[in-house]
Amino acid sequence: MASHSQEPQVTVLPPDKAKIKKLWTVAGILGAVTALEFVIAFALDAGVFKTALFVGLTIVKAGYIVLEFMHLKYEVKVLFWSILIPMIFVVWMLVAFVYEGMKMPVLP
Amino acid sequence: MGASYGKLMMWFFLLSDAFTFSGLLITYGLVRSAHPAFEGLPDAFTFSPEYWPIPEKVFDAIPFYHGVPLPLVFVGIMTFILIMSSVTMVLAVEAGHRMDRKAVEKWMLWTIVGGLTFLGCQAWEWTHFIVGTGVPTKVTDFVFINGELTQITKEVVGANLKINQYGPQDFADFFFFITGFHGFHVFSGVLLNFLIYYNTVTGVYERRGHYEMVEKVGLYWHFVDLVWVFVFTFFYLV
Numbered sequence: 009m010a011s012h013s014q015e016p017q018v019t020v021l022p023p024d025k026a027k028i029k030k031l032w033t034v035a036g037i038l039g040a041v042t043a044l045e046f047v048i049a050f051a052l053d054a055g056v057f058k059t060a061l062f063v064g065l066t067i068v069k070a071g072y073i074v075l076e077f078m079h080l081k082y083e084v085k086v087l088f089w090s091i092l093i094p095m096i097f098v099v100w101m102l103v104a105f106v107y108e109g110m111k112m113p114v115l116p
Numbered sequence: 117m118g119a120s121y122g123k124l125m126m127w128f129f130l131l132s133d134a135f136t137f138s139g140l141l142i143t144y145g146l147v148r149s150a151h152p153a154f155e156g157l158p159d160a161f162t163f164s165p166e167y168w169p170i171p172e173k174v175f176d177a178i179p180f181y182h183g184v185p186l187p188l189v190f191v192g193i194m195t196f197i198l199i200m201s202s203v204t205m206v207l208a209v210e211a212g213h214r215m216d217r218k219a220v221e222k223w224m225l226w227t228i229v230g231g232l233t234f235l236g237c238q239a240w241e242w243t244h245f246i247v248g249t250g251v252p253t254k255v256t257d258f259v260f261i262n263g264e265l266t267q268i269t270k271e272v273v274g275a276n277l278k279i280n281q282y283g284p285q286d287f288a289d290f291f292f293f294i295t296g297f298h299g300f301h302v303f304s305g306v307l308l309n310f311l312i313y314y315n316t317v318t319g320v321y322e323r324r325g326h327y328e329m330v331e332k333v334g335l336y337w338h339f340v341d342l343v344w345v346f347v348f349t350f351f352y353l354v
Contacts (some may be wrong), residue, residue: 021214024329028210035203042195049172049188049353054158059354066349070342077206077338079331084118091127097140100136102145109146 041069050054126332133301137314137343139296141350144290149191151284165254169283169350177244187312191217191352194237195344201230202341217316220330222341224313227337231306238299245291248274253281268288291351300342308333 045065052058075081080088119127130206151168154161161173172187181192204226252271258281259268272281278286312333321327 018217023214023216024210031203031206031210038199038334039196040324042192042199045349045353046120046188046192050216054170062349062353066345068346072341073202073338073345078335087119087124087127090253091131091338094131095134099133099147101138102142105142105146106149109149112150113238114144 034072036071038072041065045048120328121326122332123335126335130335134343137297138269140290140294141346143283144249144294144350147290150284163282165253165284166338167253167283168177169287171354174245174282175241175352177249188352189254191348192232194241195348197230197237198235198344201227201234203336204230205334206337209327209331212321214275215322215339217319217322220316220321220327221313224309224316224330228306228309228313231302231309231337235299235302235306238295238302242295245288246274246276248281249273253280255281289335294347294351297342298343301343304334304339308336325349 045062048058048061048065052061080091142260148168152166154167154170158170158173161170162233163169163173175186175191177186177190178184178186178193203222208223208227211223250273252273252292255268255272256267256269260266272279274281275288275291277289277292279285312330315321315329316327321329
């Protein structure tokens with residue numbers, strides 16, 4: 009058919025084994041950290057230490073997702089910083105709200 | 117800037133979306149810390165509007181095991197499903213870089229399956245939360261009797277935006293708003309993923325000569341996973 013000649017010539021490259029292996033490693037780390045969180049949820053009593061541990065592990069997971077899966081680590085530095093620096097506002101919001109929360113009367 | 121316009125704009129959209137979710141989660145933290153916590157051993161915990169519930173006591177059911185307390189198992193499974201669909205998404209992006217149409221189709225399809233499974237799980241979880249556990253909780257409510265606002269105590273099973281059996285009303289409202297807002301992101305993500313899958317199958321990206329759309333929608337999909345990581349910690353674990 010005539011339309012076939014209009015189809016572009018596509019060169020399919022072979023899979024990048026090293027890259028794919030790395031992606032599965034990141035997935036393994038995410039799964040393992042989630043499993044660890046699950047264990048901690050039952051192994052430790054509620055308290056500041058447990059909460060801090062959860063927050064820390066969450067930041068580890070978020071870091072892997074943003075830097076590896078979303079590829080931010082390998083983007084140009086301008087993009088990297090223009091995403092990261094505005095996150096200061098989130099930190100500000102967190103500090104401001106928690107500070108206000110501590111001053112609030114306890115609700116029934 | 118050295119980054120493509122489309123990717124840059126997707127990143128800025130995600131940044132603004134991150135602010136929205138931060139607003140929801142930080143407000144949750146504020147309201148929660150303003151309520152008293154349950155004092156006593158976790159085993160002695162019962163639902164009451166007097167204090168904030170322990171999340172693992174609320175979310176302890178999984179399908180087909182009614183009455184068997186399996187705290188956090190189901191949300192754990194949901195987290196795992198979303199992480200897996202994130203992996204299949206990066207594999208689709210990787211295949212796109214190599215112009216491998218068949219592989220992009222395969223991995224996009226798996227990503228859609230993962231997204232739909234997650235939505236199914238969430239539908240079940242919402243149903244369970246709304247219908248309740250069968251053991252009623254005594255809740256104080258205000259109703260109009262003969263035109264006068266009167267305080268009454270009634271037994272409540274399940275939850276809605278007005279009254280619930282699990283704890284203070286804010287708890288149920290935040291559950292609906294935070295997981296609902298995230299679930300809606302998953303839903304629109306599945307729609308976008310399907311669009312990408314359709315365009316891949318019909319050869320749009322092959323004719324265009326690149327698969328950058330897969331990458332852009334991939335960013336959105338990973339963001340949805342990222343938000344769930346935070347929701348999982350701050351709503352279910354802490």
